[in-house]
Amino acid sequence: MTGLFLALAGCGAIGTPVIVAERTAVGEVEIVAMTANSIAAANASTxxxxxxxxxxARTTGTAGSTTGFGALPEPPVAEERRPTGLSTRIPPQIDPGPYRLGAGDIITLATPESANTVEALTGLLAAQSRRLGYTIQxxxxxxxxxIGRINLGGMTLQEAExxxxxxxxxxxxVPNFSLEVSEFNSKRVTVGGAVQSAAILPITVSPLRLAEALTAAGGIDTEDLDYASIRLYRDGTMYQIPLETYLKTPSIQRLILTDGDSIYVDTEYELDRAQAFFQQQITVNSLRxxxxxxxxxxxxTEIGIRRAELDEARANYAQRIQLDAVERDYVYIAGEVGQQSRFTLPFERKASLADALFSEGEGVPNASGNIGEVYVLRGTGDGKGIRAWHLNAYNAANLVLATRFELxxxxxxxxxxxxxxxLSRVMGEVAASVRLLGI
Structure with missing residues (x-):
C-alpha cells in the first residue's frame, strides 16, 4: 500500500485544483461580477x-473609353426627277410604355436636407453636394x-429605384433618396432632309411625336408642297407620308416615334436620296x-487584369496570415473548456466572450466544466494587478452577458x-495505479 501512495504522489494524482486566487505573482486580483453595468465599464476601455x-477595400473599378470611329461620310445626292404622284404608307401606332434606362443616360441621386441622412450616405454622395450624377455604362x-456596381439597363425609373x-x-x-434622369442619351431619333437644321433628338419620359420632332429640327423647309414627303425608316421598313396629307391629318402629326427612327423630309419622288440618308444612319449605328x-x-480586359492583381495581393496576405507572419491580437482560453487554445481577435470588429468560448474554446463540457465559474482575466492599466470578470452562468439567462462582454x-x-x-480524476488514476501495481 505504501508503494501505491508513493506512485500517486509521484504522478500528481492528488494535487491542487486550478482556481482564481486573490493574490498572484503580478499583484492583487480584483474579482468583479459580470453585470450589465460592469460590462459597460469593461467595454469602455480603449x-x-x-x-x-x-x-x-479596392474594387476593379471602371476603366477604358469608347474608341473613336472618325468622320462619317457625306450622304450622296441623287438625280432630281419630277414625280407623277405620291403613295401613302403610314407607320402603325405604337405604345412606347414607360421610359427604360439605357447606356449613356445620366441619372441623379438626390438626398433630403437632413444632415443625418447625408451622413448616412457618406461615400454615396459628396458631403458638399446633395445631388450626384451617374452615367449608365x-x-x-x-x-x-x-455599394458597388448596380445593373439598371432596361429598367424603368421605378424598377431602378x-x-x-x-x-x-x-x-x-439608410435608403433615403430620390432618383431622376438628368440627361437622356440612350434613345434617339434622327431628323434630316428638307428641314431648317438636321438634328438628333433624345427620347425622354414623355413620348416624342412626329410634329414635335420636325419642329425641333426647325420645321420643314420646302416650297414644293405637292411633291414633298416625309419618309420614316423604322426596323427595316420605310414609310412615306405626303406633306399635304401630314398637314391635314392631326392623327399623323401625333404619331409616336421610337428609338432608332430616322425621319427624312424629301422634295423628290425617287427614293435615292432618302435611301442614301438612311444607309448613312445604318452605317453610323453599325460603327457605334x-x-x-x-x-x-x-x-x-482591364478589369480582368486589375482583378487578378487584387486576387494575388489578397492571396499573398492570406498566406502571410497562415504562416503567422502578420501581427495579430490574441485571447487565450484555458481551464475546463472543450479545447484550450489561442483565439485570434478578428479584423475590423470586436469579439465577445461568447465568440471565444463557443468557437475556439468549443464550449464548456457538461461533465467537467463549472459554468458558474467563468472568468476573463485582464491586466490593469498600471501592470501591477489583475481584474477578473466573473460570469455565473448557472442561470442560463446570464449567458446573454457573454455576448455583450468585449474581449x-x-x-x-x-x-x-x-x-x-x-476527485473523479484522482479516483480514475488510483484505479489505473492499482492495475499497474497489481494490487
Missing part, C-alpha cells in the same frame, strides 16, 4: 481592432462608392455598335472545474 489592408450598370434601394439596404445604408463592342472588350488583446478566458471533477 481598443481599436486591427484593420485589413487597403487592398481588400455600356453594360447597363453604374458604379456607386461603398427599387434596385438601388435593395443595394443600399444590403450595405446597411462596333465602337461600343471594342470599348466593352477593352474594359473587360481585449491578451485577455485570458478561464473556466474552473466542477468540485467533483478533481
Amino acid at each position: 481598443y481599436q481592432p486591427r484593420t485589413l489592408p487597403a487592398i481588400f 455600356d453594360d447597363g450598370s453604374i458604379s456607386i462608392p461603398d 427599387s434596385e438601388i434601394f435593395s443595394a443600399m439596404v444590403d450595405q446597411d445604408m 455598335q462596333q465602337a461600343r463592342a471594342n470599348a466593352i472588350s477593352q474594359l473587360n 481585449r488583446p491578451n485577455d485570458v478566458v478561464f473556466v474552473s472545474e466542477k468540485p467533483l471533477t478533481a
